[in-house]
Amino acid sequence: xxxxxxxxxxxxxxxxxxxxxxxxxxxxxxxxxxxxxxxxxxxxxxxxxxxxxxxxxxxxxxxxxxxxxxxxxxxxxxxxxxxxxxxxxxxxxxxxxxxxxxxxxxxxxxxxxxxxxxxxxxxxxxxxxxxxxxxxxxxxxxxxxxxxxxxxxxxxxxxxxxxxxxxxxxxxxxxxxxxxxxxxxxxxxxxxxxxxxxxxxxxxxxxxxxxxxxxxxxxxxxxxxxxxxxxxxx
Amino acid sequence: xxxxxxxxxxxxxxxxxxxxxxxxxxxxxxxxxxxxxxxxxxxxxxxxxxxxxxxxxxxxxxxxxxxxxxxxxxxxxxxxxxxxxxxxxxxxxxxxxxxxxxxxxxxxxxxxxxxxxxxxxxxxxxxxxxxxxxxxxxxxxxxxxxxxxxxxxxxxxxxxxxxxxxxxxxxxxxxxxxxxxxxxxxxxxxxxxxxxxxxxxxxxxxxxxxxxxxxxxxxxxxxxxxxxxxxxxx
Numbered sequence: 364x365x366x367x368x369x370x371x372x373x374x375x376x377x378x379x380x381x382x383x384x385x386x387x388x389x390x391x392x393x394x395x396x397x398x399x400x401x402x403x404x405x406x407x408x409x410x411x412x413x414x415x416x417x418x419x420x421x422x423x424x425x426x427x428x429x430x431x432x433x434x435x436x437x438x439x440x441x442x443x444x445x446x447x448x449x450x451x452x453x454x455x456x457x458x459x460x461x462x463x464x465x466x467x468x469x470x471x472x473x474x475x476x477x478x479x480x481x482x483x484x485x486x487x488x489x490x491x492x493x494x495x496x497x498x499x500x501x502x503x504x505x506x507x508x509x510x511x512x513x514x515x516x517x518x519x520x521x522x523x524x525x526x527x528x529x530x531x532x533x534x535x536x537x538x539x540x541x542x543x544x545x546x547x548x549x550x551x552x553x554x555x556x557x558x559x560x561x562x563x564x565x566x567x568x569x570x571x572x573x574x575x576x577x578x579x580x581x582x583x584x585x586x587x588x589x590x591x592x593x594x595x596x597x
Numbered sequence: 598x599x600x601x602x603x604x605x606x607x608x609x610x611x612x613x614x615x616x617x618x619x620x621x622x623x624x625x626x627x628x629x630x631x632x633x634x635x636x637x638x639x640x641x642x643x644x645x646x647x648x649x650x651x652x653x654x655x656x657x658x659x660x661x662x663x664x665x666x667x668x669x670x671x672x673x674x675x676x677x678x679x680x681x682x683x684x685x686x687x688x689x690x691x692x693x694x695x696x697x698x699x700x701x702x703x704x705x706x707x708x709x710x711x712x713x714x715x716x717x718x719x720x721x722x723x724x725x726x727x728x729x730x731x732x733x734x735x736x737x738x739x740x741x742x743x744x745x746x747x748x749x750x751x752x753x754x755x756x757x758x759x760x761x762x763x764x765x766x767x768x769x770x771x772x773x774x775x776x777x778x779x780x781x782x783x784x785x786x787x788x789x790x791x792x793x794x795x796x797x798x799x800x801x802x803x804x805x806x807x808x809x810x811x812x813x814x815x816x817x818x819x820x821x822x823x824x825x826x827x828x829x830x831x
Contacts, residue, residue, distance in 0.1 A: 424814075431668060431682060438669045448665060455689060535783065539776045545769060552783065553790070580658075 375433050376446060379426065383450050383457070386422045387502040390457045393419065393464035394498060394561060398491040400471045401554065402484060412468035419461035426454040441578070449575035453505060456564040456571070460498065463557040463564075470550045477547040483537070486530040487555070493523050494558045497565040505568065510576045517569035517581070523562035530555045609667050610680055613660065617684050617691075620656045621736040624691045627653065627698035628732060628795065632725040634705045635788065636718060646702035653695035660688040675812070683809035687739060690798040690805070694732065697791040697798075704784045711781040720764040721789070727757050728792045731799040739802065744810045751803035751815070757796035764789045 393412055400409035430447045433439070439447060497516050504512035534552055537544040570581050627646055634643035664681045667673070673681065731750050738746035768786055771778040804815050 427682070431678065434665060434668045435672045435674075435678065438672070440669075444665065444669065448661070535779060538772065538779050542773045542776075545772050545779070549769065549783075549786065552786070556787070 372433075372437055375429075375437070376443065379429055379433065379447065379450050382422060382426050382429065383453050384502065384506060386419060386426065386454055386457045387498075387505070389415070389419050389422065390461045390464070391495065391498055391502070393461045393468075394491070394495050397464040397467040397471070398487070398495070400468055401487065401491075404471065404476045406472060409468040409471040413465055413472075416461055416465040419458060423454045423458040427451055445575045445578060449571050452571045453568050456567045460561050460564045463561050467554045467557050470554055474547050474550045483530070483533060483548075483551060486526065486533055487551075487558075490523065490526040490530060490555065490558050493526060494561045494565070497523065497562055501565045501568045501572070504572055508572065508576050510573055513569040513572035517566050517573075520562050520566045523559055527555055527559040606667075606671055609663075609671070610677065613663055613667065613681065613684050616656060616660050616663065617687050618736070618740060620653060620660065620688055620691045621732075621739070623649070623653050623656065624695045624698070625729065625732055625736070627695045628725070628729050631698040631701040631705070632721070632729070634702055635721065635725075638705065638708075638710045640706060643702040643705040647699055647706075650695055650699040653692055657688045657692040661685055679809045679812060683805050686805045687802050690801045694795050694798045697795050701788045701791050704788055708781050708784050720760065720767055721785075721792075724757065724760040724764060724789065724792050727760060728795045728799070731757065731796055735799045735802045735806070738806055742806065742810050744807055747803040747806035751800050751807075754796050754800045757793055761789055761793040 393415060396408055396412040396415075399405060400412060430451050433447055434444070437443070497519070501513060501516045503509075504516065531552065534548045534555070538548045573579075573581050627649060630642055630646040630649075633639060634646060664685050667681055668678070671677070731753070735747060735750045737743075738750065765786065768782045768789070772782045807813075807815050
C-alpha cells in the first residue's frame with residue numbers, strides 16, 4: 364500500500380468518526396429539544412423535534428453505507444475493523460436515542476398542556492439533565508477513545524434508574540389521588556421510561572467504546588437497578 | 598475466482614442466512630413464551646424467557662461478526678452486499694424483538710399474579726397472536742426473499758396498532774374504575790406497548806427484505822396508526 368493510499372484510508376476512517384460525532388450532536392439536540400418542549404409545553408419545538416428525526420435516520424444509513432464500503436474496499440484488520448464496527452453500533456444507539464426523544468416530543472403534542480404538574484416537572488428536569496449529561500459524556504469518551512471515561516458512564520447508570528423509580532412512584536401517587544390525572548400521567552410514565560432507555564443506550568455506547576479500544580466485550584453485568592419490579596402492585 | 602471459491606462463498610452467504618433464520622426461530626419462541634407466561638401467570642416460564650435472552654444476543658453478535666468477515670474477505674458487490682447488510686439489519690430487529698419479549702416476561706414476575714383481569718387477557722391474546730403471526734410471516738418472506746409477502750406484513754401493521762389502542766383504552770378504564778388496578782394495569786400498559794413495538798420491528802424487517810431484493814429503500818410512509826394521541830387527556 365502506498366503512503367498516498369494509507370492516508371486516503373485514514374481520512375476515510377476519520378470521516379466516518381466525524382459523521383458519528385455529528386450524529387451524536389444531533390441526538391443531543393433532539394433530547395434537549397424534547398425536554399424543553401415538555402417543560403414549557405412548547406408545541407412548535409415539539410413539532411421541530413419530530414420533523415428533525417429524519418435527519419438522524421438518514422445519517423445512520425449514511426454511516427452504515429460508508430462503513431460497509433470501507434470494509435469492502437480496505438479489508439481492515441483488528442483495530443481498524445473494530446473502529447468501523449464500533450461506528451455502526453454507536454450510530455444504531457444514537458438512532459434509538461433520537462427516536463426516544465421524538466417519541467417524547469409526540470407525547471408533548473398529545474398531552475396538549477395537561478402535563479403541567481409542578482412537582483413532576485422537577486423529577487423530569489433532574490432525570491433529563493442526567494440522561495443528557497450521560498450522552499454528552501459518552502460522546503466525549505468516544506471522541507477521545509477514552510475507555511476510563513466510558514466505564515464511568517457505564518457504571519453510573521444506576522443513578523438514572525433510581526430517579527426513574529422515584530418519578531414512577533410519584534406519578535402513580537398522582538394517578539391514585541385523582542382519576543383525572545390518569546390520562547396525562549400515563550403519557551408521563553412513558554416519557555420517563557423513554558429517558559431511562561436513553562440512559563441505557565448511553566451505557567451501550569460505553570460498552571462499544573470498550574470493545575473498540577480493547578478488542579474484547581465487557582464481561583461484567585452492568586450495575587443496573589431493577590426498574591420493573593418497583594411498580595407497586597396490589 | 599475459481600469455482601471452488603465461488604462455492605465456498607455461496608456457502609458462507611447461506612450460513613449467514615441460516616443463522617438469521619435460527620435467530621428468528623428463537624425470537625418467535627421468546628414471544629410465545631412471554632405471552633404464555635403472561636396468560637397463565639407462569640413464573641417458571643417467565644424466568645426461562647428471561648434467561649434465554651442471552652442466546653439471542655450472542656447470535657446477533659455472531660451474525661455481525663460473520664457478516665463483517667464475509668464483507669472484508671469477499672468484497673461483495675450489489676446484491677450480495679445487500680444480502681449481508683440485510684442480515685445484519687434483520688438480526689438487529691430480532692434482537693430488539695427478543696428484548697421486548699424479555700421485558701414482558703420480567704413484568705409477569707413483577708406483577709406476581711395481579712394481572713388476572715379476564716377481559717384484558719382477551720385483548721392481549723388477540724394482540725399477541727397478531728404480533729407473533731406478523732413476525733412469522735415476515736421471517737417466511739425472508740426465507741423466500743418474497744417482497745410481495747414482505748409488503749403484505751408492512752401494510753398490515755395498522756391492525757396491531759388498532760388493537761393496541763383498544764387495549765390501551767380498556768386498561769385506562771380499569772384504572773379509572775378502581776385505583777387498586779393502577780399498579781398492575783401500568784405494567785400491562787407497558788406490556789401492550791412492547792407488543793405494539795414487536796409489530797413495528799416486523800415491519801422494519803419487511804422494509805429490509807424490500808431493500809435486499811430490489812436494492813432501494815421503500816419510499817412510502819408506512820401506514821401506521823397514531824398510537825400516542827389516542828390516550829385520552831383531561
